Structures are given as structure tokens and as C-alpha cells.
Amino acid sequence: MKQKYLLKFCTITFLFMLPLGLMAQTVKGKVTDSSGEGLPYMNIVERGNHSNGIVSDDNGEFSITVKSLPAILIVSSMGFETKNVKVKNTSFLKIVVNEDNALDEVVITGNRTKPRTILDSPVPIDNINVAELTKSGKPTLDRMLTFKVPSFNSQNQAIADATAHYDPADLRGLGPSRTLVLINGKRKNQSAQVYLNRTPGKGEVGVDLKSIPTAAIERVEVLRDGASAIYGSDAIAGVLNIILKKDVNYSTFTSKAGITSEQDGFNFSSDFNTAFSFGDGGFVNVTLGYYKQAITNRAGDVPVSDIGANPSARDLAWLEANPQAGMNVGQPEMEKKDLFVNMEHPIGENSTLYSFHGLTTRNGQSFAYYRAPYWRNDVADANFLTRNPDDFIGYQPTFETTINDHINALGLRFPIAEGWDADASVTYGSNDVDVTINNSLNRDYLADHGTSPRSFNPGGYVFTNIVGNFDINSQLSDAVGLAFGLEFKQESFKAIEGNPLSYYGAGSDSFAGIKPDEAGKWTRNNLGLYSQLEYDVTDKLLLGAAGRYEDYTDAGSNFSWKVNGRYKLGSNGALRGSYSTGFRAPTLHQSHITLSQYIIVAGSSEPLLQGTLANDNPAVQALGVPSLTHEISKNISGGLTYKFNRNFSASVDFYQIKVDDRVLFSSQIGSDSDDTTTNPVEQILEDNGVVAVQVFINAGDTKTTGTDIVLNYNNIEVGESGKLNASFAANFNKTTIDAINTPKTIADAGYNIFDRQEQGLITNSRPKSKMILGLNLITDKWDISFNNTRFGEVIITAPQSGGTDQTLSSKISTDLGFGYKLTDRITFNANINNIFDVYPDTTLASTNTAQAESRFKYSSEVQQLGQLGTNFSVGVNVQF
Helix, strand or coil, X not given: CHHHHHHHHHHHHHHHHHHHCCECEEEEEEEEECCCCECCCCEEEECCEEEEEEECCCCCEEEEEECCCCEEEEEECCCECCEEEEECCCCCEEEEECCCCCECCEECCCCCCCCEECCCCCCCEEEEEHHHHHCCCCCCHHHHHHCCCCCEEECCCCCCHHHHHCCCEEECCCCHHHEEEEECCEECCCCCCCCCCCCCCCCCCCCCHHHCCHHHEEEEEEECCCCHHHHCCCCCCEEEEEEECCCCCCCEXXXXXXXXXXXXXXXXXXXXXXXXXXXXXXXXXXXXXXXXXXXXXXXXCCCHHHCCCCCCHHHHHHHHHCCCCCCCCCCCEEEEEXXXXXXXXXXXXXXXXXXXXXXXXXXXXXXXXXXXCCCCHHHHHCCCCCCCHHHCCCECCEEEEEEEEEEEEEEEEEEEECCXXXXXXXXXXXXXXXXXXXXXXXXXXXHHHCCCCCCEXXXXXXXXXXXXXXXXXXXXXXXXXXXXXXXXXXXXXXXXXCXXXXXXXXXXCCCCCCCCCCCEEEEEEEEEEEEEEEEECCCCEEEEEEXXXXXXXXXEEEEEEEEEEEEEECCCEEEEEEEEEEEECCCHHHHHCCEEEEECCCCCCCCEEEEECCCCCHHHHCCCCCCCCCEEEEEEEEEEEEECCCCXXXXXXXXXXXXXXXXXXXXXXXCCCCCCCCCHHHHHHHHHCCCEEECEEEEEEEEEEEEEEEEEEEEEEECCCEEEEEEEEEEEEEEEEEEECCCHHHHHCCCCCXXXXXXXXXXXXXXXXXXXXXXXXXXXCEEEEEEEEEECCEEECCCCCCCCCEEECCEEEEEEEEEEECCCCEEEEEEEECCCCCCCCCCCHHHCCCCECCCECCCCCCCCCCCCCCEEEEEEEEEC
């Protein structure tokens, strides 16, 4: 009840403050060098107003709304020193940046008191302009970040139900749940889908990064440090802050098409971004996007032994004609449509009303296992699909999704006193997934009725959140900055019942429907209070501290804190370090999901039905599994950054992250080998009609250690007008499991709650290192990029029942991109990615993993550079 009144008070305060501001001003200008040539992609922010940062266009031109005039702008770019430029009026402004007075990047993530340059920041932050991302030629944001940020990983997952349409993404190998994603500094809602299949990130819930079109993005700030004390739950590994485009000088139309060297996976994208004036001094930025991709198939050949001991002539003939057993193993088919709007309007001289909205809808189709005719003799004998059982050729179910993602934010930035600024906002986000299973049937219904539907709606999931924020910051003096605020969040998770025929008996083949007792809606509230203080003790020494209290109605309360510091080494370098505690509340999905699902089981010739029971299920708690609570982390990091000259900079950072009470998705727990007695676990299986069960449990303690290295050397002169930029970035990491805590009842029955194969998904499924070497040559007409991305070793972990682990060797993807400027406003581009057609090592049967050296030529359980091979794309970019 107190939380409800608190939210009402914040809302009333927000509305009351709307008319109190005074008129702001819009400044238009151009950043040039000493010769008058425009400097592209410069960071520009008003001093003391860190939330209004913008980036100049590719000609150096910009438009920015300031609180009042005169104003001080901080203009900055990679590898440069800070310079203040005073704006005297709103006429066209020319900012001259002399060669000897270059500038540093300004970032806003990780610091609520004031913006700081990357050199000044006490924690490592990457500031990546969208132009750097799109040069990669990758089709979506998650793929672009994978080939730009060494500690970020995301790859397509084949044969993974709805997970194939989300592609789990994470920082530092800590799982999708432990990376916080912000848009314009506001929390992005998580997806509706929990990843239950055997893929990296199994048992986790992440943010649907495919729902954010790159055409709407100005830049991405990546905070590589624990930030729960500042931003709350999920920020254990770090923060992605996606900054949307604001006012732009030109409308931009981009179109691109691509295909792989195997002549599959054709993709086409087209997007449009524009901005227009809104009222007196306001703007509206609009992005429309469209993307479509076709499937790829990298299935392996299936041996005759797959048929069994006594193959029939029908089955032998079918497998000879279909050596891949009809499988489709690769990226799914997808069609995506985006609409994003970002807007601001001054209210009076010192206040700004802002709002942004995003809507993405996409349809996808992936494939389940092909039901080979020798797997489905019962269907053949029923003469359902064919009149003669000898003519039966099996069938392949398709997993088809409709995914909708929304985010809407409304806020006001305003002064509340001299030197005190506030930001009040409300954000609503949602993600829903609706599933259709086609080309399938219900075998139990067929046996009972002699017929079956071929198409099923097994239900779906919806996740929503409403977040209210009230933030205050002030520079108490030149040396002391203070920020504090509160956040109220309400989350909702809904499981939608499927059509009755989808859960009749064992359910629709490949994905059983959500039963009535598995459907439901669950909500929770959360109140967070935080404070952050920064003190420039001297010009060289900065100290900072932050604390945050969180109270969840279902996961208890927590206090996280952080201390950090930075010591400048002259004017060009700095030592930095931090220590923080953090936490992550289990998601509503993990706490409440209950379902039956077909899963891949090592040693079985086909998928088997298993059950996931909610952690609060009385039968599960009777086994000693406690209610879910939050994870606790301890994060320590330290590093050095140094700018050797205006063009060459370097940084190295070390980190260690311990996570206690980590939420794990347990191993498949089935019947033991003792047929004479029934233990409590077997009784649960029998009561729920499944062959195996899995639960979520706080059972793991892990430790992740690593190193990040970033080197940049820019503006190397080539010829008369060419400039070469070189960069090297690397991440080295190792995750170990310090403890697995198995409830006594389960341990006494002889079960391993988290076996070695599940442990391998945490410790070995992501590369233990990644290195990115990039070269970018820019001339008057050409923009040529050459990148080599080395993905380190991963390990396929054999199951508990036996087998040999297999280390997959490191692989290098070599990418080449070309941009040719036909005119100042028209650019043609082309990319050849993975030029040398590199694939992961093939999986050996000796691993004893599901369908190794058979249907899965390449592992479906660990990921490096993906399974596309060489792919080509061409496109055009037009400004007008």
C-alpha cells in the first residue's frame, strides 16, 4: 500500500512540475578542423546537463537543445582532450578544433552526477557510434555487438524452440540475465521467453535486442563493470545503454541485401530515419525499419545405425534418399517491422519534456527434429498421413512465432532549485510471444480417435513492466557531485493456455501446449532507493561511492554498494578501480513457469517429453527445494588507461566477479536404475506424467575472472587525403563453479542437481577469449574496413553418463567492407564476411552429446563464430 501511494505522489509531482520550467533554446552548429573541414561523429553535450548529449552527423553538423543562453558545450571525440566552447547566440555556430587541442569522448552511463570523459571515468566504458556498428555488415544489433565488443557474445541457436528466435546475448559470459539494457538511460523490458533448451544462457531470461533497429540508434555505451548499486537488479556483468537519435540534419534511407556462399539465408533490409521540428524548439525523430531473412541449413549426414537393429526396406530407402534425415539446422526464417519515435520539447527556458516509443513485431519459423519414418511407426500404421504404411515418409514440425515488443517512455527534466536538477519519468515495456506448431500431430489423440489436427496453438507468454523514476542530481561544488533518486517497478508475467488439442495426452508433437494448470498471471512490485556521491579530492584524485536499497515483494530486500576511484597520471593517463556488491532478483519466469516440453536427451534416438515445475510447487518444495531468492555478487576491477598522443590510446582492465546463490536450471532428473523401489523424485515424475523434471533453484556459486584490452591508433596519414584508423580489442575470461548446493532429499536419492554437462554450459559454452583487430581506411571517396575476429576455444562437455569432452579450436572470421561515396549524400557499400568460409570444428560422436556427428555436424550446445560460412551483402545509403 505504501508503494502505491509513493507512485501516486511521484506522478502528481511529475504533473505539477510540468508548467514550472522556462523556455529552452536550440543551437545549431558545425564542428570543423582548422582547415574548415567538418569533423564527423563528434560527441556534444551541454555542461551540467548530461542527459542532452548528441552526436554530429557525418559532415560535423549538429542541433542541440540547451537549458538557456549563454551555454557551455563540451565537444569531444575518441582520443582527444576536453575543450569548452561558449555559445553566445542561436545563429549558425562554427566550432574550430585545432590540431593541438583535440578532444575526449564524453559518456553518461555509470555516473548519475555529471558526464565524464572516458579518460576521467573511474570505470571502463566503450562509446560506440552506430556508424562503427553498421560497417560490420551484420544484420542485427546483437550480431553487430558480437563483432565489435570482445566480451559481448550472441549467436543464433538452431533447433531450440522459441530460443531460436531470441538468440541469448551476454557480457563476460555471465548469462543474459546479468546484463542490464537501457534505452536513453531507461530500463528496457526483458523478453517473455525463458531459454529452456540446451544452449548458452540456458535457464536465463534476457532482453530482446533484435527489437531495437540500428537505424534508430545514435550510439551504444557499454559499461564493463558491476553497476547494481547505481541501476539495480541485472547489472552484475555490466550495462548496455542504447542512445537513440535526436534531431538530425538529413533524412536517411538505407537498403541492403545479402546471401551466404551456400546460396541460402538470403536477407533484405530497408530503413528510413528522419526528424522534424516540433513546436518551438522541439524535435521528433522517426525510424521505420524492415528486415527479412531466409533459413540456412547446415545439417550433417545421419548414419544407417540411426534406424535401429532391424531396418526395413522402406526406412533404408528413405534414409538413402535423405542422408540428412530431412533436417533443417540453421538460422530461422524471420520477417521484422520496426517503428521508433524519439522526441523532445522545451518547457520554458530550463525544462525539457521528452518521450520515446518503440514497436517491433516479427514473425519467425524454425524447425524441430524431422520425425523420420522409423521414429513414427505408430503414425504410419494408423494410415493417417498415407494410405499405405510403406509410403510413409515422416514429417517435420515447424515452430512458428509472432513476437511483439513495445517500449514507451515519458519524462520531464527540470530544475528544482539553483544547482539542483531533476528527471521524472514513467516507462512501460512489454514483450509477448505467441506460438504455432504446424506440420505436426498429436499422437495420443490419433491413437484414441484415428485422426489428429496438423496445426496447433500451444499458447504463449507475455511479460510487461511499468517503471517510475525520480532522479535528482547536483554539483554541490566544483569538486563534489551528488545524485539520488527512487524507482518503483511493477512486473507481470503471463502464461497463456494453449488449445486443448495441443495438450491432449502428451500434447502436440515437438512442443506440447500449455495446460490450464500451467497457465496463469503473476505480478510483483519493487521499490528502489539509491544515492551516488563523487568527490574530486584533487585535480588528479577522484573518489566515488554509491548505495542502493531494493525491496521485492517476492524476492526479499537487498542493499548493494559500490566504491570507486581514479588517479590521473599526468594529463594523459589514469589508474582506475572499483569494488562493488550486486544482486539479481530471479525473474518472474523462473519463479512461476510450469510446462511440459520435448527436449533433446543424450542417448535417446528422438526428443523426449520432460516437465518443468515451478519452484513454489508444493511437490518440488517437498524435496527440500527452497523458494527462489536473489543472487548476490562481489565485483572487483582495476585498470589503466593512457593516451600516448592525440591519436594513440590504450587501456587494460582486470576484473573478478563472484556470484553466490546463482539461480540454476537443474539437470533433467529422471528415474534411477532401481526398479524395485520408488524414490520421492520418481513419485513427482509419475504424478506429473513426464519422464524427467527440471526446476529453478539457487544452487550455484561461480567466479569469473578476466581481462579487457583496448588499443586505438587513429588518423594515420595515407597518401594525400587518406586516414587510417587501427584498433585492437580483446577479452580473456574464465568461469569456475565453486560450489553446487543440492537439497538433502535429492542428494540422498542419488541425484546430481546440476550435472557436468549443465555445468559446461556455464563454464565452457562461450569463448574463453576473443580478439578483434580492425583497420579502417577513409579517403575522399572510399571507406574501407578490414576486421579479423578471433573466437577462442570452447569445450563440448560430455554428459554425466559418459563420453569424452571435445575442445573446439579457436577460429578467425575475416571481414571486409567497402563504402564508396558517389556524392556527398549517396554511398554504396558492400561486405564480404567470413571471407575464408570458416566453420567451427565438427562435433565428434565420442562426446556422446545428442546427435553428435549426425544431425548436428556442428555443436548446438556451444558457440563461437556461428554456422553461416561466407556471406555477402550490398547496400545503398541516401541522405536528403
